[in-house]
Amino acid sequence: MSDHDHRSHEAHAAWLERVAPYLDDELSPDERRVMAHHLTACEPCRRELARQQAVRRRLERLGAATDPSAPHATRAVSAEAVERHLRRRLLSPARRHTGPGPLWGWMGWAIAAVQACVLAVVLGWPSWEARQGVPMVRDAVADFRQRVSGMLPPQASRDTAALARTLALPIEVIDGPGVEFLGAWPTALQGQPAAALAYRVEAHTVVQYVVSGPLFFNRASVREAVAREGRYVAHLGDQSVVGWPGDNAGSLLVGELPSESLERLRL
Amino acid sequence: MRFLGHFSSRERRYRRLVQPHVTHLVHIALQRTGHAALAEDLVQESCIMAWEKLEGLRSAEASRPWLVRILLRQIADHRRTRARRQALLPITDIEEAHWEAIAGEAPGPFEQAVAAQSDGRVAALLRRLPDDFAIVVELHDLMGYRYREIAETLELPLGTVTSRLARGRRLLAGLLVEAPETVEGIGASGDKEARHHE
CATH class of the missing domain: 1.10.10 (Arc Repressor Mutant, subunit A)
Known part of the structure; x- marks a missing residue:
């Protein structure tokens, strides 16, 4: 230049x-x-x-x-494929660890934990396991989270008698005003056979898991809660869980409703 | 049979604030990386990060720029840690040639040459630009952002967006009319070309 x-x-x-x-x-x-x-x-x-x-x-x-959204575009990567993978990863029981927060955040949590322990001792609050759920309950909630936004499994059926025979579990369908039975299917909690029964309650989906008596009573916190109050209650994230014993079996009702509402359903 | 759209509150929020923008994120990631599987991975990681930080998002209007920033950080991190460093460009030489060209050339041949380039070559050349310029050019010319949206998304002053867009196009113009044998070196080691990088 x-x-x-x-x-x-x-x-x-x-x-x-x-x-x-x-x-x-x-x-x-x-x-x-x-x-x-x-x-x-x-x-x-x-x-x-x-x-x-x-x-x-x-x-x-x-x-x-x-542009992947253009109708003529070559879809080397589709948003749907990303969504499918995400659903598997985000809704799986082994959720990704979120990593440590800043120091002051940890200190805040530490102080809160100490206060919670003191309160637990003073007020006789339920154990951590009772509040966070025993392994059986965590499996049930994980299964609920996976099922609740997708499709009912293809083997879902209304024939609960056949399912009860297959699994050798006594299955009683919840019946009441405002409760619509959607279907039942075999599943597994803690590696043991269980029956899952889905219901529509107003705008919510609720799933009942029926498990064997030995599995239901496997944990002391469940046994103690049932002996004390006749039912077991836990809250995991947005989900409430209410458990009660049956005839050599137990049921867990999982849903995004207050535990009191879940309890009313079984009455 | 479907569970009639019953979602957890977090998932409802995710579906409202993140899911509508996944296609857009895929578009950006594909253009930035030129590699379908990598683009998918980066978008997935971005969506997971968004899922984890969803509480920090205050409004639906802010969700797209927020998501694009997350994705661009993912892409930058990937480049820093795993991908080969971007080949450096002789930016000053390219711009000098550009000023000489607009001072003396007859109109016509440049436009024809640019129009005749294949999509693959244009996309590859765009990825050869420094990220600061390339992302502004891509958001505006490929994805239809306005200057103000780019400024908001990248958290840059409007004047910087204006300047980077113009310079990015000039650099791309320079690359588009380079000799083919030089252009074939895209993606190869840029050491021999690395004379200036701003």
Whole structure:
């Protein structure tokens, strides 16, 4: 570039900076009018405009060709595939660890934990296991979370008698006003056979898990809760769980309803 | 038979604030990486991070720029830790050639040359630009963002967006009319070309 060209370029620097916003309709009406007037007299700015325009047009074509939402696009990666993988990862029982927070956050949690322990001792609150759920309950909630936003399994059926025979479990369907039985299917909690029965309760889905007596009473916290109150209650995240014993079996009712509402359903 | 749309509160929030933008994130990731499986992984990681930080998102309007920022950080992290470093570009030389060209060329041939480039070559050249320029060009020219949206998404002043867009297009213009044998070196080691990088 000659000295003359360089000086000319520097003199035009401010104008050249406005070429792209002019092309992209990002100038105010006044600025646009002034720029349009300048362009009529300035050959380098017109060439810069032509170049920017040519690149932008070519990129717009590329954008249309690679947009995964466009109907004609080659779907090398589909949003649906990403969603499917995400569902498996996000709703699986082994949720990703979120990593440590800042120091003050941990200190806050530590103080809160000490306070909670003191309160637990003083007030005789239920154990951590009773509040967080025994393994059987955690499996039930994980299964509930996986099922609740998807499809009922293909083997789901209304024939609970056949399912009871297959699993050798006594299955009693909950019946009551506002409770619609959707279907039942075989599943497993803690590696042991269980029956899952889905219900629609108002706008919510509730799932009842029927397990064997030995599995239901496997944990002391469940045995103690049933001996004391006749039922076992736990809360895991948004889900409440109410458990009660049956004839050599036990049921866990899982749903995003208050535990009191779940209890009312079984009465 | 379906469970008639009953979701946990977090999942409802995810579906409202994140899910509508997944296709857009895929578009950006595909363009930024040029690799379908990697793009899918990066979008998944971004969505998981979004899931975990969902409480921090205050409004539906803020969700897209927030998600794009998460994705761009994922892409940058990936480049830093696993991918080969981006080949450096002789930016000053390219811009110098650009100013010479607009001072003296006849209109026509440049536009024809640019229009004749294949999608694959344009996309590859775009990925060769420094990230700061490339992402602004991609958000505007490929995905239709306005300047203000880019500024909000990348948390940049409006003037910086304007300048990066113009410079990014100029650099791309320079690469598009480079000799084919030079362009074939895209993705190879950029050492021999690494004279200037801002």
